[in-house]
Amino acid sequence: MLRTVAWQSLKSRKKTVVLTFLSLLVSITVLIAVEHIRFEAKRSFNRSISGTDxxxxxxxxxxxxxxxxxxxxxxxxxxxxxxxxxxxxxxxxxxxxxxxxxxxxxxxxxxxxxxxxxxxxxxxxxxxxxxxxxxxxxxxxxxxxxxxxxxxxxxxxxxxxxxxxxxxxxxxxxxxxxxxxxxxxxxxxxxxxxxxxxxxxxxxxxxxxxxxxxxxxxxxxxxxxxxxxxxxxxxxxxxxxxxxxxxxxxxxxxxxxxxxxxxLPGVAMTQLWQLMGNIENLLRVTAFLVLLSSLFGLSTMLIASMNERRLEIAVLRTLGASPAIIFQLIVYEAILIGGLAFGAACALVSVSLATLSDWLIQHYGLFLSANIFSLDVAILGVCVFVAIVLAALAPAIEAYKNALNTQLSPS
Amino acid sequence: MQLTTPSPSPSSSNAVDVADVVYRYPSRQSAFLCDRWSLPKGQHTFLHGNSGSGKSTLLSLLSGIAQPQHGTITLNNTQLNTLTPKQQDSYRARHIGIVFQQFNLIPYLTVRQNVELASYFAKRSVDITDQLLVMLASLQLPEAILSKTVSQLSVGQQQRVAIMRALINSPQLLLIDEPTSALDANARDGFMQMLMSASQSFESTMIFVSHDPSLRQFFKHHLAVTDICRWGEEGLSC
Known part of the structure; x- marks a missing residue:
């Protein structure tokens, strides 16, 4: 039921939610693409030679x-x-x-x-x-x-x-x-x-x-x-x-x-990859900064909605919703937007890679698998989830406080 | 007019027992004080008072949404201040139905979802469809309204849906706060008749708060907020 309320609440604020969703979609797509390309480049690099001592x-x-x-x-x-x-x-x-x-x-x-x-x-x-x-x-x-x-x-x-x-x-x-x-x-x-x-x-x-x-x-x-x-x-x-x-x-x-x-090829390859580590980290940091800015956007959107939702929170409180449930509801909303953005970003990166694979091989010699699901991307998913929950904390605490101060009066 | 008699201790025949309650808003110097007051089970009481007299504050205290700094509130033999905040929320969901003056329903949910929400917080697992259909008939609402969002309803329909939601868990206590303020005279009378009829069929105790004296005609028992509570300094008796 709470999921329904969270979903319907988001639908009722379509414009701001869609813009926040798009912002998250772009940033998560960049993050996944960077991580996947990094992973594939490393895999491709490491598979260049094997069996040679x-x-x-x-x-x-x-x-x-x-x-x-x-x-x-x-x-x-x-x-x-x-x-x-x-x-x-x-x-x-x-x-x-x-x-x-x-x-x-x-x-x-x-x-x-x-x-x-x-x-x-x-x-x-x-x-x-x-x-x-x-x-x-x-x-x-x-x-x-x-x-x-x-x-x-x-x-x-x-x-x-x-x-x-x-x-x-x-x-x-x-x-x-x-x-x-x-x-x-x-x-x-x-x-x-x-x-x-x-x-x-x-x-x-x-x-x-x-x-x-x-x-x-x-x-x-x-x-x-x-x-x-x-x-x-x-x-x-x-x-x-x-x-x-x-x-x-x-x-x-x-x-x-x-x-x-x-x-020894393995030793030399490790040395070579370590040299590229700085570029790798720079790409990661850039992608994380893009995500961070989107998460601020998500947090701002939820906080901005708090004032107009004061009455909604009061209604939920009178129905028996505890402040903790109100808190949970806001976090749910953030997770819904973030989850959808993450899913859409995964699909976008996969479809793009599947569509562009021939072109990437032809023009850049890049063999990038369209299957983006790796342990690294799974870890990334967990990190994004945690970041979204953290971004939702400020608005959720605000909602919690509103819930605690609810009175049966519109004033 | 019949004024309810003060009772010295909580009684099993009372729906509400208030004793030595002190409630202070953080932003206000004076405290809301209620010494002793009780309300028998099943009684429908019209509670009137001017704006700012403490009607809504009393309802907040009775519903457990606001916690008094001192004193006890006992509802149907359950002393609210012995319950944890979570238990109070749960008690409110199961045993208290509340209708506000304006902001009753969640606008983006359908009528059905609004009512189901009350059932969800009361942790009822039964299908409420049959109950909904009976209530729709008694409140003279069409079945098709269930799938409409609240924003598609007229003010009168919204208030009737609010009653439906307040009654869905068969509450022991109904707290009604200025529900007719947005209705014209005809709609108001129709609404009141439906409310009285519906609450009687559920055998709920009702506290109906309004500053409109014309609504007294619908109640046998009348009470002014100032008869039982007042704003003042802690330590001074009512």
Whole structure:
């Protein structure tokens, strides 16, 4: 019955209630969107690589190595010797290795030279392996496998021909026109930097950097074994036994024949996320401030209604409503408005994400799930509920006092 | 006119017993004082007095909405000041029906919801539909009125609905405060006849407060507020 009274009371003050509702809707939507995007960004970030025990590259700082080898961001400062890669391949503690060679691009997308082991051993998310939507891994020298976002953005399909450019800018003055590639495979979307990567073999990276005449000669003679690079950018390493991780890391960091640095991806990723923590907190604080201003609006609306509701409170008191019930009624009203605003905000964010998901992937490479229901959002819901109850306290106390002072007289 | 006799102690045959009551408004220097007064069960009393004489204050005290700083008020053998505030609210919901002069009903609720609210606070779990239909007939109101909001009703209809709500829990005591002030003479007489008839059928004790002496004709028992209570300094007898 109290719920009916609270609901009908709100309906009788439609204009102010609707404006308060809209104010809360906007602020809660911002709050949920920020929290969800933060959560999804962190999830997406953390799922970029899994199952890899060590990343080995030239000494340049843990974050830098992580950024260029996993996220295709920044530039490698130095390379490691191919012999070091061969040493890692043959190491008894190591189960698999994936070589990475970076430095070229295709229309703004990074080109990565690697081996077929990449398609076998690379893991992301919950130890998910790479899958092909179309085609298969590269076989011949000028085969290329592209990530889903590359295919979608550039409208590529199997068999299309592409040319790789020197350097990593979106516009390059030096295209390797003499060595066009044919698309051999398109990977299934992963929500990781893999989607934005153009994959070729290590031999292909070596080939496109040769003078055209020399390359032509090698191809004609079928001597692709000559296309072996002397250096590569980094190596992703999977161990036979993870207990050996720290021992091997120490060994590699002290390796005498080449300057190597081995980093644990999990540790480096945590460091990187901590760097972004300030931005994350800034977004959260802004969203909470927006909510706070709306809650003040809610409180003001309820307090402003108290004067006109003096008689209504008197009627309720004569019917046997205690001051505590009057207090409860005001809190109910606040919870009703806040609850409806929270529900509508959840629906708005979900529908927006479901509708805009393709556009977000296409334009920003953001894989945001439309399912916003996570523990973080649930905690947020509880916080919003508590904040609404707190915002309702001042008007509820005012109503309580009115109820205590009620007399059977309109004066 | 019959003045009720003072009674020395609460009696089981009385609906109201007031003894040595002192009530002081926080914003007022003088106190409202009632020494001894009682009202037999089932009696309908017309309580009159000028504005400011303390009629509404007396009703607030009798309904338990205002708490006297001193003295006792006993309603049907229940001493109000021995009850906790919550118990007093509950007692009021179950045993007292109140009709005001103007602000009787909650305007945004329907007639049915207004009446159900009284039943809800009295913690009655029974379906009141049949009771409502009987009361509508006796108060000459159409059934369709139940689903109308109060703001859609005329003043006369609102006052009849207020009576219906006051009687829905079959109260032992009815407190009526200037209910006819907004009605014209014809409507007032019709309303009074309905009120008397309805309250008699519920065997409720009624205290009808008004400053309009023309309403005395509807009552056998008349009383001036100043005969039983007064504004003055605490410690001085009435």
């Amino acid at each position: 060590l990343i080995v590259g030239a000494p340049s700082g843990e974050l830098n190595l992580l950024l260029y080898s996993v996220f295709r961001l920044g530039s490698p400062t130095n390379n490691i010797q191919l012999s070091s890669y061969n040493m890692l391949k043959e190491h008894k503690s190591i189960a698999w290795t994936i070589p990475i060679s970076l430095g070229d691009s295709h229309r703004g997308f990074r080109v990565m030279g690697t081996s077929s082991e990449y398609f076998t051993h690379y893991r992301f998310g919950e130890e998910d392996s790479l899958k092909f939507t179309h085609g298969q891994p590269f076989e011949s020298l000028f085969d290329v496998v592209i990530g889903s976002e590359v295919a979608q953005s550039l409208g590529y399909s199997l068999g299309d021909s592409i040319v790789i450019s020197h350097g990593i800018g979106s516009t390059s003055f030096k295209n390797h026109e003499h060595a066009p590639f044919a698309i051999r495979g398109i990977l299934t979307p992963t929500g990781t930097p893999v989607d934005k990567t153009v994959h070729v073999s290590l031999a292909a990276i070596e080939a496109i950097h040769l003078p055209p005449s020399q390359l032509e000669q090698i191809v004609e003679q079928g001597r692709t074994d000559l296309l072996t690079p002397s250096t590569i950018t980094a190596v992703l390493v999977g161990l036979e036994n993870r207990f050996a991780t720290f021992t091997l890391q120490r060994q590699l960091n002290n390796f005498k024949d080449d300057r190597l640095m081995a980093v």
